[in-house]
Amino acid sequence: MRLLKTTLAVATAAASLATATTAMANTTVEFWTFRPQEEALWNRVNQENLIPGVTVNFNRISNDDYEARLRIALQRGGPDIFSGKVGAQWLAQFIAADAIVSMEELGVDLSNILPGALAGGQAADGQFYGVPFAVQLQSIIYNTDAFESLGLAHPTNIDEFEALLRAADAAGMEGLAVAGQAGWYLNQVFNEVIMAGLVADADQQAFVDGTKCFTDPVFVSALERVASWGPYMSANPTATNYDPMRTAVASGDALMMIDGAWSTGPASPMYEINPDFYPGFMAVPGVNGKVVAHPDGAYLANARSEKLDAVRQVLEFTTTETFGQLFLEEVTEPTAVQGEFVVENDITNAVMAALANAASIEPFIQPALNADTPNYGELIAQQMQRLLAGNATAAEAAAAVQAGLNSWGYVGAANCR
C-alpha cells in the first residue's frame, strides 16, 4: 500500500512538474503590428527559441484600420504586445485609458536603446511607455538605374538638384513623385525631409521654441522652392496616393521620391513591381543638406495582459544586441538598439551611412507644436496640399500654419501674432 501511495505521489509530482514545464514552454504572447516587414523577424525569434518559454504570435493588421481595430480589441483584452506609433499625442490616448504600462513599472531597462530613438516611446510627461524598435531614414530615394541613365553626377547643391529634375523631365520621367493625397505622408515624411534639407537645424529649433515664426522668410522660401518644383512632380500630386508614388519610382517612370527607407526593405512591394529596383538615398541638397532620423514608434505592453511576465521577457529581449542584429538582418532597417553590428546588406549599409547625416530636430514629433489642435502635423498636411494643388502661395500656406498654431496658444503664439 505504501509503495502504491509513494508511486502515486511521485507520479502526481512528475505530472505536475511536466505540466508546469510545458506551460512555461508554451506561453504564447499575442503581438499586433501594422508593420508587415517584421514577420520574418518574429518567425526567426520563435524558430530559434530566442526567448526561452515564450512564443510570439505575430499578427499583422492593416495600417488603415490599425487604431480602430486595436481599440475594439483592447475592450475585450486585446493583444499582449502591440506596435505603437510615434508621438506623445498618440500614446496619450492609451495612457489616459490605462491601457499601457510604463517600462519603469514593467521593469524593462532602456539603457541599451539609442538616445535619439527613445522619443519613439516617450509620453508628454517624459515617461517611457515602450521599447523603440527602429530609427527610420527619411530622405530622397531614387531609382539608381534611372539616375545612371541620365548620366549626371550626384547633386551637391540645390541648383544641381533642380538641373537633375529638369534632366529627368527632358528624358520623359517624373522628376519627383509625390503622394500628395496622403496627409500622413506630407506631414511626417515629405515636409520633414524638405525642411531638413532646406532649413538650418538652428532655424528648425527656433520654430519649435517659438522664437522664430513660420511666416519667417526661411520657412516661406522653403515652401516656395517646393512649389517651384511643380512642373517636375507627379502630374497631379494631390490625386497621387502612396503606393502609386512608389510604383512610379520602382518602375522607372519617376526618378525619385521623398520617402522612408522602410520602402526599400526586402518586403517592400517595390520589388514586386521591379525585382531589379535598386534604391539610392540622398538629402535634399539645400543649405542644411540633411536627412531625417525618424524614431518609428515602439513596442507597447498591454496593461491588462494576463501574461505580463512573458511580455516583460519579450520586451527585454527587444533591447538586446541579439535582437538588434536580427532586426538588421531580417527587417533590414536600422535598429534602435545600441551595439556593434555586422551588416551584410548593401542597402541597409547605405541607409545607415545616410543616417549619419541626420538633422538634429524633427518638428513633426515635438510636443510643443503638437500639444493641441490644430496641431503642426495636421496644419502642414492641409497647407502642403493647398500648395501642391496651386490653391495657395507659399506665404499664404505659411501664414495658415502660423495662424492655426496661434489659435491654441502654442509656445510662440505671443511672439508670432
Add this chain to the structure above:
Amino acid sequence: MSYKSLEKTQLWLMLLPGVILYAIFNFGPLVGLLYMSVHEWSGIGGMTFVGLDNFRLILLDDFYRAGFLKALWQNIYFFAIIITSLLVIGTFIALMLSFKVYGRKQYQILYFLPYPLAGAAVAYLMMLIFDTNGPVNSTLLSWGWIDRPVNFMGSEDITLMMYAFFMSWYRMGFAIVMILAAIVAVRTDLVEAAFLDGAKRWQAIRHIVFPVLMPAFVVVFIIILVDTFNNADFTLLISEAQAGPNRSTDILGSYLYRSAFGAGPQDLALGYGVASVIGLLTAIIIAPVAALGAMRNIKK
C-alpha cells in the same frame, strides 16, 4: 374577454414584433448615442461623464465648429447634386423605359446594374477611370483638348463633385425603379380625358402625372438624404479619413469617422463622445426633413 378587448389584444400582439425590433435596432442605439454624447470615451477603458462639453466643443470651439460647418455645407452640396440628378435624369429615363419599345427590359437591367455593386467596387472603378493616367485623361490628352491631366481625384474644386456624379450613377437604378413603378400607376384614361377637355401637355403632366409620381419622389428624396448624410464611402475610400485635399471632400460621415477613429498619428480621434454628438446633430438636421416627407406620403 369582450370582442373589443380581444381586438385590442390582437392589434397589440401584431404590433409587438415591430415594436421590439424597432426598440432593439433604432431606439436603443439612439438612447446609447445620447448617453455616449455626454461622456468622454476613446474606445478603451472607462467612460468619463463630461456633461455638455462635447456639444460645446463642436458648436462653440472655433476650430471644430468651422470643421463641422464645412462638412455640413459640403454635404448639402453633395446631396443637392445627387438628388437633382436622380430626380431629373431618373424621371427622364423612367419615362423612356415606360414606353413599349424594343429592348426595354434589357435597358431596365442595364440601368439597375450598378445599384447592387459594393461601394468599394464603384469607388475603385471611379479611380481607374478618372485617374491622372486613366482612360479619360489619356483620351482628352490624345485629342489635344488638355495640356495636362485633369486633377479629377485630388482637386479642391471638383473632386467632391466627381463623387456626387458617381454616387448619382450608382444610385440611379434605385431611383428609376421607384419612379417607373409610380409611372405605371398613372391612369392613362385620365390623361386622355384631360386632352379631350383641352388640357395642354404640360398641364396634363403637372396635374395628373406629377401628383402620382410625387410619393416616389419623396421616397427617393428621403432615402438618399439619409444615405448621403450618414455615409461617406467615396470620401473614406478615395480621399481617406483626412478628406483631402485640405478637407475639401469632407462630409458629415467622414467628419464623424475621423472624430471616432482619427486619421493618422497627428490627426487623432476626438473620442466616441464627440462622434456621438456629430451623429446626433446629423440626425437633428435630417430628421425633420425626412419626417415631413414621410408624413406627406402618409397623408396621401
